[in-house]
Amino acid sequence: xxxxxxxxxxxxxxxxxxxxxxxxxxxxxxxxxxxxxxxxxxxxxxxxxxxxxxxxxxxxxxxxxxxxxxxxxxxxxxxxxxxxxxxxxxxxxxxxxxxxxxxxxxxxxxxxxxxxxxxxxxxxxxxxxxxxxxxxxxxxxxxxxxxxxxxxxxxxxx
Amino acid sequence: xxxxxxxxxxxxxxxxxxxxxxxxxxxxxxxxxxxxxxxxxxxxxxxxxxxxxxxxxxxxxxxxxxxxxxxxxxxxxxxxxxxxxxxxxxxxxxxxxxxxxxxxxxxxxxxxxxxxxxxxxxxxxxxxx
Numbered sequence: 001x002x003x004x005x006x007x008x009x010x011x012x013x014x015x016x017x018x019x020x021x022x023x024x025x026x027x028x029x030x031x032x033x034x035x036x037x038x039x040x041x042x043x044x045x046x047x048x049x050x051x052x053x054x055x056x057x058x059x060x061x062x063x064x065x066x067x068x069x070x071x072x073x074x075x076x077x078x079x080x081x082x083x084x085x086x087x088x089x090x091x092x093x094x095x096x097x098x099x100x101x102x103x104x105x106x107x108x109x110x111x112x113x114x115x116x117x118x119x120x121x122x123x124x125x126x127x128x129x130x131x132x133x134x135x136x137x138x139x140x141x142x143x144x145x146x147x148x149x150x151x152x153x154x155x156x157x158x
Numbered sequence: 159x160x161x162x163x164x165x166x167x168x169x170x171x172x173x174x175x176x177x178x179x180x181x182x183x184x185x186x187x188x189x190x191x192x193x194x195x196x197x198x199x200x201x202x203x204x205x206x207x208x209x210x211x212x213x214x215x216x217x218x219x220x221x222x223x224x225x226x227x228x229x230x231x232x233x234x235x236x237x238x239x240x241x242x243x244x245x246x247x248x249x250x251x252x253x254x255x256x257x258x259x260x261x262x263x264x265x266x267x268x269x270x271x272x273x274x275x276x277x278x279x280x281x282x283x284x285x286x287x
Binding site: 017018021022076079080081089092093095096099100102103104106107111112115117 | 168169170171172174175178214215216242243244245246248263264265266267
């Protein structure tokens with residue numbers, strides 16, 4: 001059975017659009033291909049997840065963002081327009097980031113569906129053992145890793 | 159006359175981005191973290207000229223907020239602009255039918271916000287520095 005999934009080029013376009021809209025063009029987000037299955041290449045990371053819950057045949061999935069800690073703090077400072085940020089600020093900004101990316105990925109997929117509120121954590125993203133990765137974008141921003149992944153919970157449900 | 163705008167979004171980062179755009183246009187701004195908080199502020203006054211409203215928020219979402227505002231004749235002059243990641247056509251139609259005047263999809267640029275404000279006749283100024 002085929003798995004309904006967004007195209008990687010579409011995911012990348014969405015991520016790059018979010019980045020350029022809110023973080024400017026001065027420091028671009030550069031694609032950085034990483035082999036499938038490779039762990040996120042940063043020891044200190046922040047992550048956020050948002051789920052798309054389909055109804056009546058609509059697509060369901062989860063979008064996660066993983067950021068090196070330096071990326072998380074830098075983008076938060078940029079979005080808030082301040083120099084010093086705290087963990088609560090980072091949670092807020094990273095949550096909004098995954099909200100924007102997840103919302104735009106949702107629009108690519110068959111509806112109807114609803115977007116959850118984001119969940120943010122200091123650390124790597126966790127996934128259900130049944131989750132299947134269907135698209136992933138890896139990039140570098142300010143020389144540090146950024147990863148956006150799309151998972152579906154069960155192949156049979158999509 | 160100074161335009162009074164209320165920014166309704168559960169993200170402080172997003173409120174900060176929108177606040178910088180609006181204050182650059184010399185708007186007066188206030189903020190709320192969800193629809194119910196915004197309704198409470200409307201009730202307490204002063205009533206803003208413009209509300210920028212996110213869709214997905216805890217406690218009360220933006221769609222419910224718009225229907226509540228439109229149900230109260232005292233707030234009929236409030237201009238409502240959705241600013242949200244909800245980009246499906248059906249959602250846009252639903253929000254406009256409920257009483258939203260304009261709809262901006264995140265991510266946006268400052269130019270996109272200013273363009274919508276100009277359409278609404280709320281500013282003729284350029285992009286803030």
